[in-house]
Amino acid sequence: MARVEALDQPFDYIVVGGGTAGLVVANRLSGDRDVRVLVVEAGVDHSVDPLVRVPGLVAGLYGKDEYDWNFCSPPQxxxxxxxxxxxxxxxxGGSSALxxxxxxxxxxxxIDSWAALGNAGWDFSSLAPYFRKFxxxxxxxxxxRDVVGLTYHNESLANGAGPIHVSFSEGYGSTNxxxxxxxxxxxxxxxTDPREGQALGAFQQPASIDPATKTRSDAASGYYSPDVARRTNLVVLTEAVVSKVIFDxxxxxxxxxxxxEIIxxxxxxxxxSARTEVILAAGALQTPQILELSxxxxxxxxxxxxIPVVVDNPNVGEHMQDHPVVCQSFEVAEGTPSGDVLRDPAVLKALLDMYQASGDGPMGQSNISIAYTPLVDGSGVVSPEAIKELLAQHECSLTTPAAKAVRRLxxxxxxxxxxxxxxxxxxHIPDTPKSMADYILPVLPENYITVMTILNQPFSRGSVHITSGDxxxxxxxxxxxNAHPLDMELLARGVQFVERLVAPSTPLGGLLKAGGKRLxxxxxxxxxxxxxIVRRRxxxxxxxxxxxxxxPREQGGVVDERLRVYGTKRLRVVDASIFPLEPVGNIQSTVYAVAERAADLIKQDRAEV
Structure with a gap:
């Protein structure tokens, strides 16, 4: 890692944040040996830390200052x-490391809705190559294949050679x-393969795990490999905080x-100094902070x-979106697998010993299964007529371009x-969690599985703003x-559908304990x-x-379609904060794809100067 004294000469690019997006951009830009790149990261390098590398130890990262910023909202x-x-x-590696x-x-x-909102070149076909590239x-x-099917898996799509390893587990079982x-x-x-852009139903998602080593594959291990770290034109400074961007x-x-300016x-x-650009990649909570401090x-x-006003844009920190998830836990019958057995130190030790000896067992796997559905409720898929009737009750609040886009979806x-x-x-859902670990560590003696209901396209919008100049x-x-009441209506209907999934007559319900507990x-x-249930869980x-x-700035924008910050020159944002609409599903893949495309945009603009 860099010494402060080595920073006196100007860099071509300064990347603020060595996380999921920042390391992608730094890797791709520093591939040109004539370009000097600096990454400034507030955390440290945990690339060889077992808590990061071993997939099954992920719970040990949460709430610890050396790994986790650990934000908490005001009362909702x-x-x-x-x-x-x-x-x-x-x-x-940022959040890709935890x-x-x-x-x-x-x-x-x-993704096509991104382009429809005024962002030329950000449709699905334009972004698809970057989903393969990473x-x-x-x-x-x-x-x-025998356990979870995977008949839809399209091998022709698995032709990338990117830094992030994506693999399927060998530990899928009866619950999957x-x-x-x-x-x-x-x-x-x-x-159909979900990577093709259309899928409804249950499927087995892969995980960012290297199957050769059974270790986490994240932005640090993938995009800042030892070969990349040896590049003389790439400098990574850890344990340093960017306090503001300097403007002329x-x-x-x-x-x-x-x-x-760093501390x-x-x-x-x-x-x-940056001769060409400053690139903010500090994430959806801290990129707005740095902009406001600047x-x-x-x-x-x-x-x-x-703070002296450089650019008056009240959109910074607004338009915040997040996937709400409702968690319902169900006690399982005797013999049904449950991760709750890890509460026993002897079981945990045995599984770690197995992993260390041969890489086998659940500590090197991710066995979570998912499903995509249209709007459903306790009766099944909701009819188009019922959807229109529900939306008609909220007609007057669906007038913005973003709300209209979500409505169309x-x-x-x-x-x-x-x-x-x-x-x-x-x-578990405490009223005031100390960290994510409070949610996922077992505290009850029974064994459970959890069905999670995630609303992919929320209408509600939040914010993130500084509380100090420090x-x-x-x-x-x-x-x-749920500030927009439609979100509560939709989530509640999704929760109703869970009763169909866990009914005693279903294969999943048959794995639950008859008359067992539920949370x-x-x-x-x-x-x-x-x-x-939504209110509680x-x-x-x-x-x-x-x-x-x-x-577009008049629609609440902070960056244009080339990710340049309005009202500035030589300043871009490359992270999840630029998403005009929340993507369907877990956003890790979209962050990688956006960062890969951003690197190409930055290189194109440099070539045209």
Whole structure:
């Protein structure tokens, strides 16, 4: 890692944040040996840390300052005033180094809506090559095919040679098989590869795990490999915080980014120059923070905190989106696998010993299964007429371009409204969680599995803003879950559908204990009861995005279609904060694809200068 004294010469590019997106951009730009690139990362390099590398030890990362920024929301009025935890990676690799490694892809209609909102070149066909570019997809084993099917897996799509390894587990079991059969029996059997942009039904997602080593494949291990780290034109500075972007405001109407001010681990302040561009890749919660600390944001907020206004754009930190997830846990019958057995130290030790000896066992696997569905409720797929009737009740609040885009997706019978997820253990929802670990560590003696209901296209919008001119003060994240009442209506209907999945007559229900416990203890069969489950059991699935949206400025935009910050020159944003609409599914794949395309845009602009 770099010494501060090595930073005196200007860099061509300064990348702020060595996370999922930042390391992609730094890798691709530094491939040109004539370009000098600096990455500034607040965390440290945990590339060889077992807690990061071993997939089954992921719970040990959460809430620890050396790995996790560990945000928490204010009380959420629609969720019984509970606070919601938001884990964010604080290390090289960012959140790709502490997520659950799920590799899920968005839908064609979902990404096409980005272009329809005014972003030329950001449709599905334009982005599709980049979804292939970042990954090396390994073919599923015959064992995996036998248990979870994978008849839809299109081998012709698995032709990338990217830095991120994507693989299927060899540990799928009875719960995964029952999940697939339950959805198929309800008419939701996937027949197309989700990577092609259209899929409805249950399917087995792969994970970002290297099958050769059974270790996490993240941005740090993939895009900052030892060969890349040896590049003399790439400098990575860890344990340093960017306190602001430095602007030259003397040359015209647009402020020109000329570098950054950093604060080192020992408290030194230092300015570093960028000849070509500053690229913000600090994530959807901290990129807006850095912009506001630099004088780019709403005038009233900046003046309140004594920050000189460089660009007055109140859209910074607004338009925030997140996937709400409702977690219902069900006690399993004797003999049904559950991750809750890991509460026993002897079991955990035995599985770790197995992993260390041969790489075998669940510690090197991800066995979560998912499903995509249109709008469903306790009766099954909701009819087009019923959807129109529901939307008509909220007509007056669906007037913005973004709301109209979400409405079109909701009305399409081929598009995804819900993602269901089969999680292998119990979930707990305290009113004020200390970290994500409070959600996922088992505390009850019984063994459970959890069915998660995720709303893919929320209408609600939140925000994230500074509370101080001090970079050490965390910005306040206000997700505003269910602020738009349609979100509650949709989630409750999704919860009603769970009762069909776990009914005793289904393959999945047959694995549950007869008369067993459930969390919460109430049934979601009725709409009112389902809404109460949402209030008690909704949290975040850690997909925050949209806070520096790629939109026309008059529609709430912060960056244009080339990711350049409005009102500035030589400043871009490359991370999930630019998403104009939340992607379907887990967003890891979309962050990688966006960063890969952004690197090409940056190189194109450099070539044209």
């Amino acid at each position: 009025p629609t969720l019984n005033n509970r606070r919601i935890n938001q884990s964010r990676g604080k290390m090289l 997520n659950f490694m799920m590799l899920v892809y968005p839908s064609k209609g979902n 990954a090396t997809v390994h073919a599923p084993s015959q064992m995996a 098989k029952a999940w697939m059969k339950t959805f198929a029996d309800l008419g939701l059997d996937v027949s 405001t003397t040359g015209g109407s647009d402020a020109v980014a000329t570098g950054v 080192t681990k020992d408290g030194q302040k230092k300015e570093i 004088g780019v944001g709403g005038r009233d907020l900046l003046e309140k905190h004594g 909701l009305e399409s019978p081929d598009e995804v409204t819900f993602q269901y997820l089969l999680f292998p253990s119990q979930i 970079v050490a003060a965390k910005p306040v994240w206000k997700p505003n879950y 919460p203890e109430i049934s979601g069969a009725g709409l009112d009861e389902a809404k109460e 909704q949290i975040s699935i850690f997909h925050v995005s949209g806070s520096c949206a790629m939109l």
